[in-house]
Amino acid sequence: MTFARRAxxxxxxxxxxxxxxxxxxxxxxxxxxxxxxxxxxALGPDRERLGQVLPGLLWLGFILSGLLxxxxxxxxxxxxxxxxxxxxxPGDKSAIYVGKLLGNLLLIFSVEALVLLLFVVFFDVDxxxxxxxxxxxxxxxxxxxxxxxxxxxxxxxxxxxxELLFPVLLLPVQVPVLLGAVKATEAAxxxxxxxxxxxxxxxxxxxxxxYVVIGILTFDFVLEG
Amino acid sequence: MMPDxxxxxxxxxxxxxxxxxxxxxxxxxLEREVAAPRTRSRAAR
Amino acid sequence: xxxxxALGWLSLAALAIGIGWGLGLxxxxxxxxxxxxxxxxHVPSAIVAEYIACPLIFFASVGYLWKRRAEADRLAHASAExxxxxxxxxxxxxxxxxxxxWGTWWTWxxxxxxVSILLLMFIGYLLLxxxxxxxxxxxxxxxxxxxxxxxxxxxxxxSVYWWRTLHQPPSMLKPGPMTLSPEIxxxxxxxxLAYAILFAYFVAKRVRxxxxxxxxxx
Numbered sequence: 001m002t003f004a005r006r007a008x009x010x011x012x013x014x015x016x017x018x019x020x021x022x023x024x025x026x027x028x029x030x031x032x033x034x035x036x037x038x039x040x041x042a043l044g045p046d047r048e049r050l051g052q053v054l055p056g057l058l059w060l061g062f063i064l065s066g067l068l069x070x071x072x073x074x075x076x077x078x079x080x081x082x083x084x085x086x087x088x089x090p091g092d093k094s095a096i097y098v099g100k101l102l103g104n105l106l107l108i109f110s111v112e113a114l115v116l117l118l119f120v121v122f123f124d125v126d127x128x129x130x131x132x133x134x135x136x137x138x139x140x141x142x143x144x145x146x147x148x149x150x151x152x153x154x155x156x157x158x159x160x161x162x163e164l165l166f167p168v169l170l171l172p173v174q175v176p177v178l179l180g181a182v183k184a185t186e187a188a189x190x191x192x193x194x195x196x197x198x199x200x201x202x203x204x205x206x207x208x209x210x211y212v213v214i215g216i217l218t219f220d221f222v223l224e225g
Numbered sequence: 226m227m228p229d230x231x232x233x234x235x236x237x238x239x240x241x242x243x244x245x246x247x248x249x250x251x252x253x254x255l256e257r258e259v260a261a262p263r264t265r266s267r268a269a270r
Numbered sequence: 271x272x273x274x275x276a277l278g279w280l281s282l283a284a285l286a287i288g289i290g291w292g293l294g295l296x297x298x299x300x301x302x303x304x305x306x307x308x309x310x311x312h313v314p315s316a317i318v319a320e321y322i323a324c325p326l327i328f329f330a331s332v333g334y335l336w337k338r339r340a341e342a343d344r345l346a347h348a349s350a351e352x353x354x355x356x357x358x359x360x361x362x363x364x365x366x367x368x369x370x371x372w373g374t375w376w377t378w379x380x381x382x383x384x385v386s387i388l389l390l391m392f393i394g395y396l397l398l399x400x401x402x403x404x405x406x407x408x409x410x411x412x413x414x415x416x417x418x419x420x421x422x423x424x425x426x427x428x429s430v431y432w433w434r435t436l437h438q439p440p441s442m443l444k445p446g447p448m449t450l451s452p453e454i455x456x457x458x459x460x461x462x463l464a465y466a467i468l469f470a471y472f473v474a475k476r477v478r479x480x481x482x483x484x485x486x487x488x
Contacts, residue, residue: 099290148418155411159401166337168397169415172390173422176429199432214421218414221335230305230370237308237366241315241359245468248355252475256281259482 003095010099017076017107022073025107032065032115036122050123055185059178061115062108062138063145063171068109070149071166073100074157083157087223096221097150101212104146112138125189133188140204141181147211148173154222180204274478277471284464288314291457299454305370310457312363313463315356316381320388322469323353324423327392331416334409340484341477343409346416348476350395352469357389384430391419391426405484 018025043050050057066174077083086096116138118125127134152169156162180200187197194201292310299306330346333339362384368377376382395415402408 050333062436092339151414151418155414158407159411160403161401163399165394165401169394172387172394173418174388176422176425179429179433202431203432205474210421211418214418218335218417221410221414224410230303233305233366233370234293234307237311237363238293241311241351241360243315244355244359244362248472252472252479255479256475259479259486 003092003098005100006095010096011102011106014076014103018103018107024069024108027113028065028069028107029114031068032061032111033118035061035064036115036118037118040122041142047124051125054119054123054125055182055189058115058185059182061119062112062142063174063178065111065115066142066145067167067170068151069111070104070146070153070164070170071076073104073150073153078157085187093220093223094216096223097154097215100154101146101150101215104150105142108142108146109139112142123206127189129191130188133194134179134185136194137181137184137188137201137204140184140201140208141177143208144177144204144211145170145174147208147215151211151215151219151222154219157221176203177207180207274471274474277467277474281464281468281471284344284460286439288457288461288464292461297451297453302371305367306454308363308367310461312360312367313458314462315360315363316385317462318466318469319353319356319360319385320423320427322466323349323356324388324420326473327395327416328420331413331420334413335417340409341481343413344477344480344484345414345433345473347399347480348473350392350416351476352472354389354392354396355472356465356469357385357392360385360388378434380431380434383434384426387426387430388423392420393436405487 027130034222039061040115043053043057045224074083074086086093089096116127116134149170156166156169159165180203184194184197184204187194272307288310291436296307296310298304311368327347329343330349333342334346364377364379364382364385365375368382369375372379396410398415399408399412402411
């Protein structure tokens with residue numbers, strides 16, 4: 001089987017499992033909804049103030065939901081005693097990484113779409129003009145988050161205090177992506193062309209490339225452990 | 226022209242000594258702990 | 271005298287020279303006054319942490335995954351520990367320097383902020399090592415994490431720098447620009463060298479301890 005087909009097989013398996021049980025997707029979507037209520041209560045109804053911090057809030061919502069989603073990446077394998085099967089797969093195990101990454105991206109994009117929709121509703125923002133730029137920025141930022149998150153999820157799967165260690169490891173690493181994504185989102189929402197924030201976009205792209213390449217190159221070693 | 230803040234300078238250098246010295250002492254302690262069981266088991270033979 | 275102990279005495283001598291020069295011989299800086307002398311601790315710590323410890327962790331981690339030599343794993347571990355010490359020192363001295371010059375204990379300036387992120391990342395590295403039970407698995411995971419973190423360092427560096435310098439809030443208190451005359455650069459370089467030697471001493475000692483531990487368990 002070629003690399004691409006194996007990756008696709010892993011991703012498709014995850015999508016099927018999820019479609020049948022719907023446990024992760026539903027809980028995540030509901031979590032996103034709750035988050036938005038909590039943001040409202042924590043920050044108050046002052047529209048002006050909210051408008052200023054909107055990009056940051058949006059990414060806070062994405063990251064918190066993303067943490068939950070990514071932390072569960074290998075939960076199914078662990079709970080159902082499939083971990084050994086995963087580890088003893090012959091050949092290049094990086095296909096598993098890419099497959100898991102694709103599955104995670106699909107999951108997180110769905111949640112982010114809902115979060116974005118809820119933001120438009122709750123905070124009364126008009127994003128129609130910004131949609132293409134916004135989509136690109138969200139895609140770049142989410143890829144950065146998911147690429148490292150999928151790798152770290154495998155790494156922390158077998159250690160003590162894994163639920164705590166996973167966010168502890170992931171959050172500091174995400175700072176550059178967070179900074180770039182928020183700045184670029186600000187520009188997109190303000191109607192500026194993305195070329196105005198060109199270096200942030202370049203940063204996001206570089207980060208994404210580095211994270212995905214490292215994930216592919218090192219995943220074998222993580223499963224080995 | 227800013228007034229001299231020797232107090233802050235002392236604080237900074239003092240804390241540097243505490244941090245670096247503290248780590249050195251931790252290393253010295255680890256060295257002792259790692260050497261001790263071996264010498265003890267050798268003496269027991 | 272072992273090489274490690276020689277390093278120890280050398281670092282002590284170098285530090286004595288560096289600190290003495292920085293506190294005494296070096297001139298009183300024009301705009302900031304004597305508070306500027308904190309720079310002779312703050313900047314060398316930052317340089318050792320970001321430009322010596324992090325690359326060392328990267329190469330040791332890559333070396334371990336490539337050649338599987340235990341020495342590489344120990345070097346990465348020791349460098350991360352000592353690196354964390356120097357990162358913490360950078361932040362502490364930076365904060366103390368900031369209070370009289372910028373008016374606040376925390377200034378969000380590019381160097382302190384990025385080193386803080388490095389500190390958080392590498393504390394996580396040490397926590398991962400501590401949380402993994404089997405030594406071989408710990409070495410594997412730590413090596414992969416070490417590579418990710420080390421490659422992240424330039425991303426952190428630039429993102430924080432752009433974050434701070436592109437959108438300067440006009441109301442922030444700023445000290446005047448510092449004059450970097452040769453009388454200031456010279457003690458700075460001496461101190462950087464001294465702190466680098468101290469770092470090497472810490473790493474050498476720590477590696478030796480790790481090696482003894484490993485042999486005892488074998």
